[in-house]
Amino acid sequence: MIKRFHPSLFFHAATILSLLFLPQALDAAEPTLAELQQAVDAKNVDLDTLWTMLAAFLVFFMQAGFALVESGFTRAKNAVNICMKNLLDFSFASILFWAVGFGLMFSVGNPFTGDSGFFLHQFDITLSGADGSEVISNFEPIKWTPVPIEAAFFFQLVFAGTTATIVSGAMAERTKLIGYMAYSVVLTALIYPISGHWIWGGGWLAELGFWDFAGSTVVHSVGGWAALVGTIVLGPRIGKFGPSGSVRAIPGHNIPLATLGVFILWLGWFGFNPGSTMALVGTDIAHIACTTNAAAAAGVVGALFLSRWCFGKWDAGMALNGALAGLVAITCPCAWVSIISSLIIGLVAGLLVVLSVVFFDHVAKVDDPVGAISVHGVCGAWGTLSLGLFSEGGGDGAPLNGLFFKGGWEQLGWQFLGIVAVFGWTIVTATVMFLAIKYTIGLRVSEDEEIDGLDAGEHGYAAYHNFQIVE
Template sequence: MDEMYLMNSLWTMVSAILVIFMIAGFILLEAGSTRMKNAGHIAGKTIFTFGLASIVFWAIGYAFIFGDNANFFVGMSDFFYNGALAEDGGLADTVFFLFQLAFAGISITIALGGFAERAKFSAYVVFTILFGILVYPVIAHWIWGGGWLAEHGKQDFAGSTVVHLTGAMAALAATILLKPRIGKYNKDGSANNIAGHNQVYTALAVLILWVGWFGFNAGSTVSVDGAFFGFVALNTNLAAGAGAVAATFISWLVLGKPDVPTLLNGALAGLVAITASCAFVEPWAAVVIGFIAGVLVFYSARFFEKRKIDDPIFALSVHGTAGVWGTLSTGFFATEELATVGQAGLFYGGGLHQLGVQALGVVTSGLYAFIISFVILFVMKKLVGIRVSEEEEIMGLDISEHGSYGYPEQMSANSTSKISS
């Protein structure tokens, strides 16, 4: 067996594990950004939906993305993937399958962030299945599976569009249909700050996600040949750092103090933005891309809040706005030497062509993800409902949806004190 085949398979398997471990980061991020009474629900539903998404990807998703006999939308082979181990490629097919499964799981996790603190558990079940069949694999096929956007030279090395924008647009559909949480907005339209219960969780979450992103981006080389994964990792880290710095200073300038949630979102925005371009741009451009993402995420969060779009974990800004910017950035900064897909960007003599292709990908993928997700959730809302009752929401989803608290001692003590008073 070829040594390079084994090394590629091992590197991609390690990367898949890193990406799957990012689910732990999302658990802490979402739980820490929301209230204590919903923490157990968030942790449990995230594990469950990743498990469910894995089954859906095995049965249908992988075939729709990478299957042969493709039509305009999807591939049409390898349903219920049988794990056949081919040795004529650059790495084991089974490892590539697991790596791609991890990406699908991350995208649905991002999408479900738009449901936070007010959706029924049953809504997560149904939407995870339908998103995993009708939304994510279609866009992934268009860009990564040899579909029509791939034929146009769409650049998205590790998924600013495929994973992040797709998940964010589904989250947007959910936030619109679910409507804001109780108490988020006053009658005059002003917003109240519903603070998350644990900033240490959110900071630890960002660190876990930051480390996991080396599997996300550098792992997308699916090869150790030439150690190019080191270059991709360098760009990834620089963009994350620049995003954190930019978000910190813009919040300090505007708010008078460096805001902790904003700086954390800045790091994530830098990571999301560089995900499309990490293999196509030089390090200095990675810093610029991350810095702009850090500024954008601050103003984007304020933009959505003023329009009464209640996004507790900032999925729309971190994954949506930064995902759009990251996708477009290759149209400016992709170099002729590094652009193994598509063409060089505007600043490297490529003109407006690649920027146009990137914009086409953003518009078509974003609209498709939003429209299909909106239709799915609208039908679910009319048929079975997707939001818990007012009483259940006030009570907290831990107890109303699952019958137990994530923090049983503290929450039970709070309930007892309220009754006695």
């Protein structure tokens, strides 16, 4: 009779052997404290990177929000053109910011610009001094974040794309696509990165004491002031202003579309502001999300009630821009102000955007179809200034306390200086750029093309094919 081997006999034997040799195996494999700490640090970097990338994806989604807002606030015959410009902004930014912009903004360089790191090339620099030599990265200005350099680059890339897109709406309905492409390339490769280096790249404004947590000035005011220059050089749309200076309203074709865009932007701002920690620090992220949301809500309320008082109607367009105005304003101080302060900052931004839109329409006679100059330029400046009023940073790696929190005038002074410096830089460089485009490849479409719509003339498409569009 053949005896069969029972599997349980094997498992019993294996168990006895493992018990005999387990203590020695444990002693041999027991990690040191340094190894445990190294493993924890590596996991922390992974978590920081995951958060930074998720936040970047949210900011990228803001491109869709801008496309919808700008399309909704303009006429149906130009909707395809708006979408194309938003697509191109991020496409050009992805190439130019990688090739040139990131290096100009975040490499060591000098107080005015970076001078290496092009094509994301990273290397070590040896600095010699009286205390000996020190080895640093050429991307030292952004080494405060623990994430890998490609994660830091990608997060900053989506900010560059956002800056370029701000101008699209202000110059809508009459800009040549080829001229707009040239603008988008220059802004993301040169204008935005150089002024960004002054503040986020360890440049001269940062050394003086200017602070901008997530970009009310670095991103939004640069886009807003470039939009101001672009609209002036371009001129108003046909029929916007009468011979006597009267202002003709040119309604957008789809307010529900614009509303969806605002909600997408509001969502994206929870990547824009909290994501600027570029590290998974729960208390900081939660606080920034709360101040960001509060300012947006207060901006809606401020703009809605002021427009009701001014125009006799609950103006939906103003309310939508009020939300964006509050978001833009809180972007600078969001990490260092209380929720109560953020409500005040957002409320003032909501009031300010209404007054600013009326000013540019009726006084300055600047044709901005979506209110981008007011939302991003004016309210970006207000938000930057508000840090000097409401900051509770306390100094030591943070801004000084603001004027309303026993901090005196110093922080307010540095904020004002930064606003003026970036305004001057953007106005001068954008003027040179837009005039150069205007007198070379051209900036404005023909009168017939503008009347027929850029969708047909520039793209050969219709946003609503087989629908009858009534202007």
